[in-house]
Amino acid sequence: MSERARVRRTIIVLPLVCGLLLTGSACGGGSKKEKAEATPTSSAEKQKFAKTRFVANAGLAAGAAYKWIVKPYRAGSFKKGADGRTGALVKAGLAGAFTYNRLKAATKNAQGDPTLAKALVPVTAGIDSLKSLGTKLRKGEANDNDVNSVDKVIGQVKDAGKSAGAPVTDKEPSASELKKG
Incomplete structure (x- = not known):
């Protein structure tokens, strides 16, 4: 050239x-x-951004959990002998770690808004229980209770957000976001 x-x-x-x-x-x-x-700068602005960040992080967690954990599990993708089982388990393991990470970030974001923080108090124990989910999924050791608990916690986080004026909708993260999480 x-x-x-x-x-x-x-x-x-x-x-x-x-x-x-x-x-x-x-x-x-x-x-x-x-x-x-x-x-x-003002406390009102900080609260607004707290809710916005909460909604974004919780939405990403919900989208990842549904797309790569709940939906494939219900479709039987994690069962022995299923086509693409290994890939589904690896993606689910990454999604489990990502979901936990984003839910912890959402909890931290919620601390900037008193109403949202109060609404999330009963859910924090459920979020903490998901810590080992990624490893269980990756190893193929997850069962109905594990997957149902993810679905339940996501539902509780969505309900808490809705009650505090911060409705959460599922946002599907890209595969590269999932790997970073």
Whole structure:
């Protein structure tokens, strides 16, 4: 490739990359004062963001649990001899760890809103009981009680959110999000 073609590509690509990195300082992102204004300052703003984060994290947990744990389990994908059993168990194990992680994050987010925090108090023990779920699923040791407990806890979290004015809807995480979780 000629030097001229490289320069042309750089001229085209550089603004696109800077556009994607709007908040980054590498492309001359906003000043410190502009960035400081984006953070919540009043307690009302903090509560609003707490509910928003709670809804996002709980929705991702619910979506992962349903797509990769509850639905495949009910379809018989985890039974010995089932086609794709190993892959389903690995995905379920990742989803179990991801679900636990997002539910813990949602619980932490809920602490920013007194109503939401009170609504989640009875659910925290259920969330803690899911800690070993990922390992059980990955090893193929999960049973009806384990899968039903996931479904029950997700339902309780959704109910708590709804009662506190933060309704949760399932959000399916991508496979890359699941691996990061």
